[in-house]
Amino acid sequence: MSNGQGMATEGEVQEGLTVEEIAFIHGHLHDNVGELILKAGKFKGLDVKKLAAQIQSRQKALKKLPEWSTNEKLIFPPALSVEQCSSEATAHYKASIVSGDRLIDITGGMGIDCYYMSRSFTDTHYFEQQPEVASTAAYNFTQLGATRIHVHAGESLHALHDGLNADWLYADPARRDANKEKVVRLADCTPDVAGNAALLLNAAPHILIKTSPLLDIDLASKELQKLKEVHVIGYEQECKELLFVLDREMPEQDFKIKVRMIDAAGQPIHELDFDREEERSAVVSYAKPLGYLYEPHAAVLKAGAFKTLCTRFNVQKLAMHSQLYTSEEYVNDFPGRSFRIVAVCKPDIREISQHIPGDKANITARNFPAKPEELRKKWKLKDGGDHYLFATTLADQSKVVIVCVKPI
Incomplete structure (x- = not known):
C-alpha cells in the first residue's frame, strides 16, 4: 500500500486539467452536455466526452459544493458520485463535532467529508480501495492546499489490523447491492461497521458513521456497540443524513438523538435533543386547529x-397520525x-376559494385520502402564492383543509 501527503499515490501520476481544458469547461459550464458531445467534431484536439463529464458533474455540484465548484483545477468524479457525496454544509457540520490529533477516514470516496474534517x-x-479514486482525491487535496491528508490506495481494515490508530475514525459505508433498494440495516452496507466494531473501537476511541436517512435508527442502534449519539441532519427542507457516534467508554447503550437543522455553513438553525425514554413517556394532547x-x-x-x-x-x-401541530400562541x-x-x-x-385570492396555493396533504397533485387538479389551482392549504384528518376523523399564511 502506498501513500502520499497531499499528492497522488506513489506509482500513479495524476495529471490535472490543461489550461485549454479548464477554459473549455468554464466556457461551457451552463451548456447542455448532450448537445456538446454531438458537436465534439468542432473542438479539435480536445476530449469533449471527458470534458462533458466534468461539466455535468460541476453542474450537479454548483449548489451542493460551492467551494469546490469555484476551484477551476479540481477533477470531479461522475455526476452520480457527486449526487451521492456529502454536501459542503453537512461536511462542515461533521467537522464541528470532531477534533483531535489524528483522523482516519476508512471509506475515502470523493473526499468531501475528509477534507473538511x-x-x-x-x-x-x-x-480508498479504488486506485483511480484515491489518485484523484490526492490531486484535489493538493489543489485545495490540504497537505496534512495522507492518501492510501488500499484496504483500510488491513491498516487497522496492523496497528494504525487515531482519535477519531470516520466511515461512510456504501450499499452492497447496485439496485438502490431501501437499506434498513447496517449489515447491508460495506464495510460492515457493525460486524467490525471491535476492530474499529480498538483503533479509535471515537467513531463517526454516516448513513443514508433511509436507515432505520432503532434497528441500527441494536446492531451497534457503544452508541453514544445519533445526529439526524436536516438541510433546507430535507433530512440529509444520519450520523452515529460510538464512544469506547460508553458503559451501556443509552444514546441521545440530536436533531440538527443546519445552514449552508453547517451551523445549527434549530436543535432538538431527546432520547427514546422521553419520547415514550411524553404526554400528548389533541386539539382542533387553533391560532397557528x-x-x-x-x-x-x-x-x-x-x-x-x-x-x-x-x-x-x-391527530395521532397527522403529524401536524397547533397552538393558540405563536411558537417562534x-x-x-x-x-x-x-x-x-x-x-x-x-368554501376554500373564499379565503384565497386568485387561483394559486401551496398544497400539502397529511393523513388525507388524496395526494396534493390530485387535489390541485380537482380544485384547478396552480402551485405557488402566499396561501398554504393543509388537507388533513383531525382527531375526530373529520377531513378538513386548513388555510394558512406565513406567521409574519
Whole structure:
C-alpha cells in the first residue's frame, strides 16, 4: 500500500486539467452536455466526452459544493458520485463535532467529508480501495492546499489490523447491492461497521458513521456497540443524513438523538435533543386547529420526536397520525415550518376559494385520502402564492383543509 501527503499515490501520476481544458469547461459550464458531445467534431484536439463529464458533474455540484465548484483545477468524479457525496454544509457540520490529533477516514470516496474534517486534526489518513479514486482525491487535496491528508490506495481494515490508530475514525459505508433498494440495516452496507466494531473501537476511541436517512435508527442502534449519539441532519427542507457516534467508554447503550437543522455553513438553525425514554413517556394532547399550525421538519419526523414536540414546545397534535401541530400562541422556535391559520374548511373548493385570492396555493396533504397533485387538479389551482392549504384528518376523523399564511 502506498501513500502520499497531499499528492497522488506513489506509482500513479495524476495529471490535472490543461489550461485549454479548464477554459473549455468554464466556457461551457451552463451548456447542455448532450448537445456538446454531438458537436465534439468542432473542438479539435480536445476530449469533449471527458470534458462533458466534468461539466455535468460541476453542474450537479454548483449548489451542493460551492467551494469546490469555484476551484477551476479540481477533477470531479461522475455526476452520480457527486449526487451521492456529502454536501459542503453537512461536511462542515461533521467537522464541528470532531477534533483531535489524528483522523482516519476508512471509506475515502470523493473526499468531501475528509477534507473538511481534516481541518480539525493535525494528521489525517484517507483510505480508498479504488486506485483511480484515491489518485484523484490526492490531486484535489493538493489543489485545495490540504497537505496534512495522507492518501492510501488500499484496504483500510488491513491498516487497522496492523496497528494504525487515531482519535477519531470516520466511515461512510456504501450499499452492497447496485439496485438502490431501501437499506434498513447496517449489515447491508460495506464495510460492515457493525460486524467490525471491535476492530474499529480498538483503533479509535471515537467513531463517526454516516448513513443514508433511509436507515432505520432503532434497528441500527441494536446492531451497534457503544452508541453514544445519533445526529439526524436536516438541510433546507430535507433530512440529509444520519450520523452515529460510538464512544469506547460508553458503559451501556443509552444514546441521545440530536436533531440538527443546519445552514449552508453547517451551523445549527434549530436543535432538538431527546432520547427514546422521553419520547415514550411524553404526554400528548389533541386539539382542533387553533391560532397557528406547525409542520415538523423532515429530520424531526425521521428522528421520531412526535410526542416530544408537544412537551418541549407547548403545542398540541391535530391527530395521532397527522403529524401536524397547533397552538393558540405563536411558537417562534418550532423546528419546522410555521403558519398562521386563516380558516378551517371542508375539502370543498367553493368554501376554500373564499379565503384565497386568485387561483394559486401551496398544497400539502397529511393523513388525507388524496395526494396534493390530485387535489390541485380537482380544485384547478396552480402551485405557488402566499396561501398554504393543509388537507388533513383531525382527531375526530373529520377531513378538513386548513388555510394558512406565513406567521409574519
